[in-house]
Amino acid sequence: MIPIRKKIELLKKKKSPFRDEKVSHEFSHTEIEFTTSPVSVREADIIIVCVPTPVYDDHTPNLEPLESAAKSIAPYLRKGGLVVIESTINPGVSEDIVLPILKKGSGLRGGEFYLSHCPERINPGDTTWTLESIPRVVGSLTEDGLKKTIDFYESILKTPVRAMGSLKEAEAVKVVENSFRDVNIAFVNELAMSFDRLGIDVVNVIEGAATKPFSFMPHFPGSGVGGHCIPVDPYYLISYGKQNGFAHHFLSLARKINNYMPIFTVDLLDKELRGKEMRLAGSKVAVLGLSYKPNVDDTRESPSFEIIEILKSRGAHPVPYDPYAAQFSEAESLGEAVEGVVAVIIATAHKEFLSITPEYLLRKGVRVLIDGRNCLPKELFLTSPLSYAGIGR
Numbered sequence: 001m002i003p004i005r006k007k008i009e010l011l012k013k014k015k016s017p018f019r020d021e022k023v024s025h026e027f028s029h030t031e032i033e034f035t036t037s038p039v040s041v042r043e044a045d046i047i048i049v050c051v052p053t054p055v056y057d058d059h060t061p062n063l064e065p066l067e068s069a070a071k072s073i074a075p076y077l078r079k080g081g082l083v084v085i086e087s088t089i090n091p092g093v094s095e096d097i098v099l100p101i102l103k104k105g106s107g108l109r110g111g112e113f114y115l116s117h118c119p120e121r122i123n124p125g126d127t128t129w130t131l132e133s134i135p136r137v138v139g140s141l142t143e144d145g146l147k148k149t150i151d152f153y154e155s156i157l158k159t160p161v162r163a164m165g166s167l168k169e170a171e172a173v174k175v176v177e178n179s180f181r182d183v184n185i186a187f188v189n190e191l192a193m194s195f196d197r198l199g200i201d202v203v204n205v206i207e208g209a210a211t212k213p214f215s216f217m218p219h220f221p222g223s224g225v226g227g228h229c230i231p232v233d234p235y236y237l238i239s240y241g242k243q244n245g246f247a248h249h250f251l252s253l254a255r256k257i258n259n260y261m262p263i264f265t266v267d268l269l270d271k272e273l274r275g276k277e278m279r280l281a282g283s284k285v286a287v288l289g290l291s292y293k294p295n296v297d298d299t300r301e302s303p304s305f306e307i308i309e310i311l312k313s314r315g316a317h318p319v320p321y322d323p324y325a326a327q328f329s330e331a332e333s334l335g336e337a338v339e340g341v342v343a344v345i346i347a348t349a350h351k352e353f354l355s356i357t358p359e360y361l362l363r364k365g366v367r368v369l370i371d372g373r374n375c376l377p378k379e380l381f382l383t384s385p386l387s388y389a390g391i392g393r
Contacts (some may be wrong), residue, residue, distance in 0.1 A: 008034050019297045019324060022127065042076040049073070050086035050120055052228065057180035059235045059255075061090060063097060070098050074105020081113045082148050086120040088229065090175060090236035092169040095141070114145030117167050118153060119174035124295045137162045139170025158263055176249045178233035179251055184219040185230070187255035189261055192221035192392025202392030203374050221391045223265040223347055223372030224303020225258040226292025231301045262306040265372050265391070266314065269289075272387040281315030284341040286366075289348020289373075290329070297324040304347040307372075323352050325381055335364075343368040349375035358384030 007017040016024040032041075041047055051065040066087050077083065083102060085094055094117050103110065122133045131392060136153055138161055140146035153161045162172040195202040202221060210218040224229045226265040234255055240263055270280045292302040299305075304320070305328075309346040316320045321329045321337035331337035334352060338344055344366055346353055358381050361369060369381060371390040381388035 005036060007035055012249045020124065020129065024320070038072040038076060040076075040367045042078065043056070044081070045078075046084065047073055047077070048086055053087045053089055053232075053236070054228075055232055055235045059238075061236050061239050063093065066093070067097065067101060070101040071105055072114050074102050077102060077106040077108060077113055078111050079108060079281045082116065082145065082152070083113065084116045084118050084149055084152075086118055088119060088174045088178075088236065089117075089171050090135075090232055091171045091242065094167045094171060097142075110168050111142070114140065114142065114148055115167070116140035116145050116149040117170040118149060119170065120198075121174075124298055125293065131156045132156075135159045135162065135274035137164050137170055137173050139164040139167040139314040140226075142166060163325045175233045175237045176231075178229045179237055179254075181219070182225065182230050182253045182258060183250065184217065185221070185225055186257040188219050189221045189391075190257050193264055197391050200392075201378075209388075220374065222261065222374070223345070223391060224225060224261040224306060226300070226302040226304075227298070228300045231255070231258065235328070261391075262303045264309055265307055265345060265347075266310045268389045268391075269345060269368060269370045270314070271351045272370065272389050273343065276367055276387055278342065278367065280311075282317070283343060285309070285311055286317060286331075286337045286341045286344045287318050287320045288322070288337065288344060288346045288353050289350055290320055291348055291350075295324065295351055299325050299328060305348055307345060322348065323350060338366055340364070342362045342367060343370070345370045345372055346375060347372045349373040361386060 010017045011027070014030065016027050049066070049069050051068055053068045054062045056062050061279055066085070066089065073083070081171045085098060094115060099110075102108070102113065102115065106113070116138055117135055117140070119377050121136060122131060123129050124135070136157065136159070138146060138149045138153065140149055150161045150163060164173065174356060188202065189315050192202045206218050206220060209216050234251045241248045269285065273283060274281055286306055287304060290302055290304045291297055291299050308320055310320045315342045319337050321331040321334065338361065344361060346369070354375055356376060356389070362385065366386065368387045371388070373391070374390045375381070376393055378390060378393050379386065
């Protein structure tokens with residue numbers, strides 16, 4: 001991870017601290033000023049807070065970054081100022097945690113400043129749905145605050161902004177939309193594990209079901225769920241429900257299933273190796289892909305690291321490689337990563353990996369391929385001397 005001060009120095013030089021062609025291009029034309037000093041907030045009419053909201057090891061919400069941010073800006077908040085929280089939070093956090101901090105730190109009373117919530121929506125690496133084109137929702141403490149916030153976002157976006165009925169409704173939107181994805185991914189992951197035993201190709205089944213033009217939204221299985229949203233946000237809703245006497249059994253089960261997929265992936269590898277009378281313990285295994293999604297350098301909550309730890313715990317020798325995350329790689333190229341390994345796990349479907357062929361792997365001495373993202377043509381590998389397994393294929 002790049003230290004925050006280093007990021008600010010890069011931004012001051014109009015260089016993006018992460019890999020994104022669109023952002024990098026736009027930075028070269030920006031007039032934004034960057035600083036680590038909260039004192040500059042006193043000059044702002046609108047303050048947007050967008051800090052990480054992770055979970056602790058016990059999966060309970062970690063609001064320390066948000067609380068710290070609120071405390072840092074509060075002394076410089078002016079009367080009539082607008083504070084917008086974009087961080088993903090469970091319902092009630094803006095009113096129960098952020099608002100008291102802002103009141104105490106600023107000395108302002110309720111009604112002397114505005115507090116709103118507009119949950120962040122971004123899809124890294126997507127050139128179609130960008131920051132400007134993704135619809136947004138807004139909730140606020142007051143009608144005046146709601147109007148002020150909507151006016152601001154509509155001035156910088158190319159898409160409508162929906163007004164929610166309250167702050168809590170706006171807060172619930174983000175955790176619900178990401179929990180929806182987590183639940184659906186868990187469903188197809190469970191199908192994949194079941195169909196693996198039945199000899200049914202779950203990808204073909206999902207694509208067949210997707211021919212129905214209504215009431216079906218295809219999701220696909222994989223070796224785990226990563227990123228800063230899907231594997232985190234459901235825990236915020238689970239925690240909020242528990243605080244209010246409700247147990248989210250469905251969401252908890254989905255998280256359990258998706259958290260299990262790295263184990264299932266390594267189990268597949270173990271099974272294929274045993275089929276060739278080889279053992280996982282002592283085997284050298286290339287793990288291709290460390291970022292949580294294709295063609296980006298974001299490794300937050302990536303299941304690849306869990307796969308690596310499981311391999312180590314079973315006596316294997318993982319060789320991680322990612323062209324976008326060199327700092328975590330133990331090889332400088334794909335060729336180096338697969339040289340001398342007996343097995344390969346594709347954990348992220350980077351474009352560099354999509355051209356891998358059976359012939360290429362066989363020349364390198366690879367005996368087993370686990371396609372953890374079902375991104376390679378199954379039929380091509382099944383007709384080769386390689387042992388192949390996908391997730392539910």
